[in-house]
Amino acid sequence: MEETHKPSDKSGCLLYGAWFVSLIATLGSLYFSEIRGFIPCDLCWFQRIFMYPLAFILGIATFQNDWKIARYVLPLSIIGGSISVMHYLEQKVPGFGGIRPCVSGVPCSAEYINWWGFISIPFLALVAFLLISVAMLILVVKKRAN
Template sequence: MKFREYTLYMAWIVAVVATLGSLYFSEIRGYIPCELCWYQRILMYPLSIILGIAAYNTETSIKKYVLPLSIFGGFISLFHYLEQKVPGFASIKPCTQGVPCNIDYINWLGFITIPFLALIAFTLITVLMILTKSEK
């Protein structure tokens, strides 16, 4: 199957788009990242470099390093999204200083927020890593 030969490249593209998107929102649009946003960035930014190097060298063994970052990042994004959209989660308040984590800078179609976009990116990377053909 040809698709599985390109999953490493696709995961790299997702990570690069997510990284550039977060930089666009903060550096060009001027949205100040909250604490949970920073945690998501800490997990996404290295994936852009790690997956790029792995895709260039066709190193599928990188899965064991990428999956923990993408899964953990997905959980943080999910929690952040729930904090924005579910009233019961707003009382947990992990962001005690600076920008509140429940602020919606964007709210496209009533449900697409920045943490939702990050959740989609982490989920895509996780699925693509699971589908990546392992070396024999």
């Protein structure tokens, strides 16, 4: 029998919240590239590769009440978040750009947005990956406690 939680269980908010964050991140990246015309760099594409499936995986898990989804979501969100950290450092830390992951097209150090001096697109992606990872870790801890 498949393990599900009762609808009144507050951990359901974590699953819905993670799904909502992944949807906002996916739609936000599409807004920046398709409506605002910002051309994604190589690292942006890698972050998208790890974020876009999360919108589908978490959506399906939410409607199926699949609380075991964390084992599939966590690797994607942690790897995507790591890429976001590297990208953010490439933009904001002088001298860190020596890795040169972007060899063609738009340079990864380019900043299309710079709100309040620290919020850039990789920062927004990092926040999304962190929120999803934290929600999944809380679900894992709650499941083990039961």
